[in-house]
Amino acid sequence: MIRLPSLAIATWFAVLSNTCNAFAPASFITSSPSQNNIATTNNYINSKFTDTATSQRHVNQLQLNMFDPAQVANDASNFLSTFDLGSANLLSFSDQGQNLAGIFFQASLLPYLIFLYFLSFRGNRTPELGNFGFQFLLLFVFATIPSGIISKGTYGMTLANVDWLHGGAEALLTATNVLIVLGFRNAMTKKEEEQPNPLSAKAIALGGAAAFAGACALGPGLGFEAHSPFLLGIGDLSASLTESLPWVTHSEPTNALSIPTWAIHFSSVFEFLFAMDIIWNYAKTTGNEKWKGLTWGMLPLHASGIAACTYHFFYNTSSLQSLVTTQAGLTCLGNITLAIAAYRIALSNGWSLSELNPLPASSTSPKGIIVDQAASLPLEVAPAKDSDTALAVKLGVLTFGTAYAVKYGELGLDLPFSQNPIAAIAIVLGIPAITALNFYNKGLVEGGEGFKLPSFGSGEGGGLSMSDVKKYGVSGTVAYVLTELAFWAVAFPVASTALYQSTGHWPDVINDTTDRTTVLGFIFAGANIARLLVPLRLGAALALAPWVDANIISKVGGDGDEKKDSANENA
Secondary structure (H helix, E strand, O other): OOHHHHHHHHHHHHHHHHHOOOOOOHHHHOOOOOHHHHHHHHHHHHHHOOOHHHHHHHHHHHHHHOOOHHHHHHHHHHHHHHOOOOOOHHHOOHHHOOOHHHHHHHHOHHHHHHHHHHHOOHHHOOOHHHHHHHHHHHHHHHHHHHHHHHHHHOOOOOHHHOHHHHHHHHHHHHHHHHHHHHHHHHHHHOOHHHOOOHHHHHHHHHHHHHHHHHHHHHOHHHOOOOOOOHHHHOOOOOHHHHHHOOOOOOOOOOOOOOHHHHHHHHHHHHHHHHHHHHHHHHHHHHOOOHHHHHHHHHHHHHHHHHHHHHHHHOOOOHHHOHHHHHHHHHHHHHHHHHHHHHHHHHHHOOOOHHHHOOOOOOOOOHHHHHHHHHHOOOOOOOOOOOOHHHHHHHHHHHHHHHHHHHHHHHHHOOHHHOOOHHHHHHHHHHHHHHHHHHHHHHHHHHOOOOOOOOOOOOOHHHOOOHHHHHOOHHHHHHHHHHHHHHHHHHHHHHHHHHHHHHHOOOOOOOOOHHHHHHHHHHHHHHHHHHHHHHHHHHHHHHHHHHHHHHHHHHHHOOOHHHHHHHHHHHO
16 A cells, blocks of 8 residues: 555654644653663763652653654654554544445545546636635545544544544535635636636635644643534533523433534535535536536535434444445545546546646647637636625525534434434435435436436447447457456455455355355445446456457457457448
């Protein structure tokens, strides 16, 4: 896995621990500099202080303050082993690194990077600030590393139960969605010369990230406890006032989210819905219906956000840990669908494999000139239906109204305390289903592309099908069978590894019914995700067909050339 970045991150923590010992666990802080320096320091202090306790206290203090760059690297390695965090785990939520949720979070990073690559293609005319907003999400992901480490190492809890860290990290996700909404909204409603400078919004977002980093470093030393509320709990009702509410029948657990943290969560949910709607309408602004596909690609991530809120609605109970796994799985699926949607947008705007060439293209390339001309076309700007102020007020009312309704309304219900998995799944699936129905109906009314499965290539209807594979006759069929066999050959070891990562033992599919069922469940889930990649699998079969024809069919059956000629004639 990626060793150097994780070591760099750990090294940063090691350096920081020498200047702010409240941040890291004691076992990490007490790492010493070089032994020669320590011996010299001990002799000097012992000669100045006759009291043994005083002398030892000064020795320890100076050891903490001394800094040896060579030792920092060793401290970094000790830091990783202290928390049992491999380099792969640092790329996921640190408190979920050893279970299935952590695996999903890790797997979701690569498709998101692919999504960012295709989204940034110059022919797409993606708004600068909106593109930066999607990139800023990476900062939120990596911010969960120190916050997850602190929550586990300092408080012995998951990040979801440490309110001040939880709310601070979630605020970066809110900033992401705000940047996306502002970027696309400004591009759709204002001419380029009328748009505000995106640097100011970027600076504010980065400043918020820096503030959260400072809070992570200084918070434990300032006396922040595990259940200290985010932003000091501004807006929270007092315990006596809460108990006096006529509908309250339950006491609030100590790990309940504060109003600021709930508000941050619901703000993220509503802003993401705004972003989905704005990106849907961006299809009209650019004259490219493929942008509507990006809205559909965002739907699993919307469901992921609902899964997180549902988990908090049930007070983060361990019996519903499956909600965290569901959230992670939806995040991975959502990043895959985002990558597919962005690929289709880029492909429709002139992207080709030649774009992957790191060498600079010719300035007179006809294809490059066409793409550059398309990228310079002005957008079809239309006045906004709501002013910026009206949109902000609407968001504020929805955010705080929902936060208060959920935080104090659920105290009058038995459901949040019942640990009901059926109700939890109904919430996770129900709300996104309503969102999907809304966009489906919107697509029917507007016409155009609407909802379609992702397509690759240029077959009938803009995509590949089995008819394209059949054009290669026996070679195409054998190539398709080989690609399917490759999937199933990989599925079992991947499912077995997933079980090992989540339970700590390799599956015994012969004697253990539970292991056998779990492995089959993983394979079934993978097969359903793979359905989204059917066009890609067909493309792989088409790419493999000539090799199969030359190396297998022609040597066995002798009719490969005839089938190949038939394919060329049909093409």
